[in-house]
Amino acid sequence: MDWDPEEVRRLTEEIPWIREIYLYPEVGSTNDVARDLGDMGAPEGVAVLADAQTRGRGRAGRSWWTPPGHAIALSLLVRPRRPVADWPQLGMVAGLAAVEAVRGIGCPAGLKWPNDLMIPPVIGEVPSLAAWRKAGGILVESFPPAFAVIGIGINVNIWPEEIPPDLREILGSLSQTLGLPIPRLAVLKGLLRAFASLYLEWNAGARLVERWAAALIMLGRPVRVLTPEGACEGIAEGVDEGGGLRVRLPDGREQRFHAGEVSLRG
Template sequence: MPDSRYSDLERPPLSETALNRALVRPGSLWTGVTVVESTGSTNADLARAAAGGGAGEGAVLVAEAQLAGRGRLGRSWSAPPRSGLTFSILLRPALPVAAQGWLPLLYGVAAASAVRRLAEVDVRLKWPNDLLIGERKLAGILAERADDAVVIGMGMNVSLRPEELPVETATSLIIEKAACIDRDPLLRAVLREIESHYRDWTAAAGDAEASGLRSAYLAVSATVGRRVRVELPNEQALIGLATGIDRFGHLQVESEGERYTLSAGDVVHVRTAE
């Protein structure tokens, strides 16, 4: 049966029942995990559900295959079925919108921590939303607002082989000889790390410094402390030293004696200039 979800034994399907049993419990942030065979975009699906009142905080949507995946600025993203982790979460933080710029960074810190621990690979974060191993991209993160909710999705390459990579600058856990390439424990670990960081951050009223989020982000940053080329709209570029992340999660760059503070919406791309 070539179309069976069990036809590729190296890429077994995820169990919705097992994930709910492990993650959904009284007092948990996670209120339900849904696994679908395929969809256009998990972010778009959860955003629609949020707008229609059909999804509350803690909803998780996982797709075994995503047909219209998007990154920042509408960049397309795709992968073979069950070769990666493609999922979105829905949050409704009762915090000022200005503080919520930290949410995709919080998600990145959590994902990097989980993967470093289970897969035993040196994952770093490129501002604002990429997980890297060396200079190669392992995962991308996209956060979008849906009324009073925030939907955050991630696509992580797990078992993609070299010939399946969408671009030469990508990588996967199996290519990096990771200690764990089982998607089930990886997904559980990422969601548990997100819950832990999210509770600390909301308890500190969105203060990234007081919650320890800013220091955790800087500890795994692949951007801060390096010379970068920041591509801006209208084909402009800024080259300088990435010196830090401010209290809103914005990137600080020093160039020719001037300090620039950049939000993710200001930037087309950030690359190292070394």
């Protein structure tokens, strides 16, 4: 594990909202550890950081690949004051924080609805947005009325040959895009600082949906949305207050989606 425990601990002094960071060489899932801490009464602002996960998961129960020493596997415990009906917006808070952290080290970044962190394959080129690759994801798990756990995973130093062959056209990493190794601590610091600021703002009642929408890379573009009910294509026109995606269908009707898999069409 190349996380320096003392450097990680000092982040709690630099970012007062972060109460404590539990650092592990390996866990099954950082979200599971954070949930256990929440059940035991841990305060808001506790973070769980692991060098590797063996059972990391993403949205819809999918597994999330977290190799040792290469990524950020982080979960944050929050106890929001806002109504439980607003808690799904925590995904907006985390998504904006991830984008801000990645852009802060000089890497272009955006979000693919609803919670994928996307980056271009190479810096300096302007490839189609459809060629952008997933470098991270967010999983919000709510346990109302007491607390929620927000998992954030970011691929930092993973090279193409280290990615499983079947995922190489899908997954990216910051080092691959920028062409050089990236200090994980710098990304972690930017992520925690951005999340703390955005969360405090949101918890005080701020609306973040416009900022979140501005970070979505597919708005105004042709998309295909896949749901358990089937697939449809149209133009992604915007999002609603709850984060639902508004798609204009070829016949002119608007359809809203609150779950599904989106891909850009060219």
